[in-house]
Amino acid sequence: MSTDTRVITAHVPLGLADKVEAMAARLERSRGWVMKQALAAWVDQEEERHRLTLLALDDVDAGRVIDAAAIQAWAQSLSTDSPLPPPAA
Numbered sequence: 001m002s003t004d005t006r007v008i009t010a011h012v013p014l015g016l017a018d019k020v021e022a023m024a025a026r027l028e029r030s031r032g033w034v035m036k037q038a039l040a041a042w043v044d045q046e047e048e049r050h051r052l053t054l055l056a057l058d059d060v061d062a063g064r065v066i067d068a069a070a071i072q073a074w075a076q077s078l079s080t081d082s083p084l085p086p087p088a089a
Contacts, residue, residue: 064089 012020024034059065070087077084 059089 020031020034020038024031027034066087066089074084074087
């Protein structure tokens with residue numbers, strides 16, 4: 001792991017800062033450690049969201065889509081005695 005670091009400053013609402021401080025105390029870690037963990041998790045989540053968005057756009061470009069009316073009809077049928085099978089692309 002690289003020891004190179006950069007300071008990033010952010011203004012956060014007082015309530016959020018209080019929660020970070022409380023969590024750091026409970027975990028017996030520094031506020032900086034808590035913030036690094038939170039930021040890393042958020043970046044990972046956003047990278048995954050971006051990856052999934054690109055996959056979805058590839059599906060659209062390839063015509064692998066399901067008509068919204070078919071989805072709605074299927075969803076509405078789920079509360080009936082004879083639900084429809086899930087629509088397929």
